[in-house]
Amino acid sequence: MIQINTGVKVLDKQERKKYIAEKTLELISEKGLTNLTMEDVALSCNLSKGSIYNYFKNKNSLIVSAFSALLEKVQNFFEDKESNPTQDCAEESADFYANLYSEILNTFPSKELMRLFEILMNSTHEPSMMQILTQTFKENYGKILSRFEKLFNSKTKAFMLQAMFDGLVIYRAVGVEFSDNEIRDNLKKMILSLTDENKN
Amino acid sequence: MIQINTGVKVLDKQERKKYIAEKTLELISEKGLTNLTMEDVALSCNLSKGSIYNYFKNKNSLIVSAFSALLEKVQNFFEDKESNPTQDCAEESADFYANLYSEILNTFPSKELMRLFEILMNSTHEPSMMQILTQTFKENYGKILSRFEKLFNSKTKAFMLQAMFDGLVIYRAVGVEFSDNEIRDNLKKMILSLTDENKN
Amino acid sequence: MIQINTGVKVLDKQERKKYIAEKTLELISEKGLTNLTMEDVALSCNLSKGSIYNYFKNKNSLIVSAFSALLEKVQNFFEDKESNPTQDCAEESADFYANLYSEILNTFPSKELMRLFEILMNSTHEPSMMQILTQTFKENYGKILSRFEKLFNSKTKAFMLQAMFDGLVIYRAVGVEFSDNEIRDNLKKMILSLTDENKN
């Protein structure tokens, strides 16, 4: 929350940037990227339109910041769910991750996670924007993937599993329905088979 | 059928609609949905802007048609690749599909397939549009999935495999790199494990 | 109804013009002048847009014809209601006309009569059109007014009474409510006073 300098605590420019980016992210989640206007942003931040431009060079750079905020949120979400990873054997690991992903699929708003890809895709034809978005995406997803990489001892397998997860997220966001229980069970089997296979 | 005096067959209205939708699809693939303008469409069809509106009520309904054309194209692509499905045992099937998907991943323009999801996501907040898109999507994907459903004897498994594929398509479209060979090999193993598992 | 030449009866060009003008009048009554499109006209006549231009030089001349049709309709309406005018004394005349106007106010669709003025007003800034409309208006209203002129022996009084009637028609069309009975009673008194006054 922005505070006026009553001596208490005043947000510095960096913090206010972040605040705006987060508000923007909320708006994108609510209304989609296409419907995002600078006026919406200004209103939701209790700022004037002009003021937004004191913090962000233009709309694109604001979107990039919102994208970063979203990726950070996603990553935190993954990390929080995984705070005490006490998996000894493959079976336990498979169980753990199947549950984890299933839970995330249930609790993380599908539409919100979908926005990640919406932003990425919409930027496909603005090279300068695409570059920074892709880079940010890779870095953050790299961290998320690193667990699976360790588990499977394979970057590609990690990719594939995460891709499946994201695919399901998107399917769900666009109205395809499926049973979470079945997902979880199959997920476990797949993880297990990928782990087993690893040992051969 | 109307004939112009060169003897060449003239397209009827339905065919012209389709032609415009396909041209639109090309444009979307080239420039992205956000940058698509009705003027672009008109130009690429050698028509005036007004003429487009003789075929489509508005931009959205044109996009819906382009979306359908894309889905049809995707489906044809899958079907063409799979013309002679001579898979006797699970091993052969796994091999066949792993190769098929790997090949599609390689040959179908990743950006183009990605547009499927770009269109879906961008329309998330226009209910009337979303409804028809989702329905079309489900119908066509249903056909694509039916092969896996038979193979695995499970709708959910089919979903998951296809989701993985689409996730990878999107990853690739946004600049993530991975090795097709490894994908293919792992894919085969996963398919096999899912098929085996089926027999227990 | 347009007939194809089966040998029965075929409308000649003049009759078809009239038919189109009357259909146009219906459309204007239904949807207003602003919302009238040549496509509407074509559809309601079961003709193609291009064909309308075989009968009318352009939209304006079609509107002029529809306007004439409306005026004719109004005039017929007045005349029909007044077929046997057996008024001997002033009292009877006042009674007769008060009833007549009150009845017309009730039975003639207010919105339809209003269109007369809508068309006139909208054409105010197209001199060529205005000229013909005003002329047509004067001629037809002249006939309607002639009765009052005789009764009152005054063109101005006739104008004033008819103006009041048209004013009320418009008020009613735009949503102002009033009691028909009171209107009729007052109308009678006004007509009577104007007639009496005449004798002094």
Add this chain to the structure above:
Amino acid sequence: MIQINTGVKVLDKQERKKYIAEKTLELISEKGLTNLTMEDVALSCNLSKGSIYNYFKNKNSLIVSAFSALLEKVQNFFEDKESNPTQDCAEESADFYANLYSEILNTFPSKELMRLFEILMNSTHEPSMMQILTQTFKENYGKILSRFEKLFNSKTKAFMLQAMFDGLVIYRAVGVEFSDNEIRDNLKKMILSLTDENKN
């Protein structure tokens, strides 16, 4: 109040809205409602097209404001002419009002007053607009009518007299000619008869 450096007072937002509405009213009077474009409005206000939309949500709401401005103008016109109403007896009242209306008919630009009804009629098929216009119309005309209501002790009579006036305004605006003197004389007689009648 914001001041620009010439010392001249700058208009606040409300005043600027009003200014635009009044300019719009001028344009409507000049060119008619149908020919009014937002570009005209912008030009006549020395603003860009986009700026108009900072003051009015859309064209319709601008027209509604212009309509209000017109009604206000009409009402002021009536009130100004009637500043010192010293009418003791019926005869004097009749004389006063006959002169007042005759004068207004002469001095108030007929075309301008006519626009009131042009706007009302053209909006007949846009319910949301019609509602507010009709309401505004009723409110303002209620004030104008209240004088006659008192004089005649009858709402209906007041309506009828005002309807006659408006009818004449429209007739004149569309090119019908009549003598103001005769109008005034007859008006007086009608008012008188309606007042007398009141006493019986």
Add this chain to the structure above:
DNA sequence: AATGAATGAGAATTCATTCAT
């Protein structure tokens, strides 16, 4: 830093009219 008015470059859409067949 904050404001908010102004802008102008689009973009979608409408529709009377034309014209070849």
Add this chain to the structure above:
DNA sequence: TATGAATGAATTCTCATTCAT
């Protein structure tokens, strides 16, 4: 005469961005 496809000019409306205060 009838058609209906094509047109293009006009019009409304949007919105990121700028800038003087």
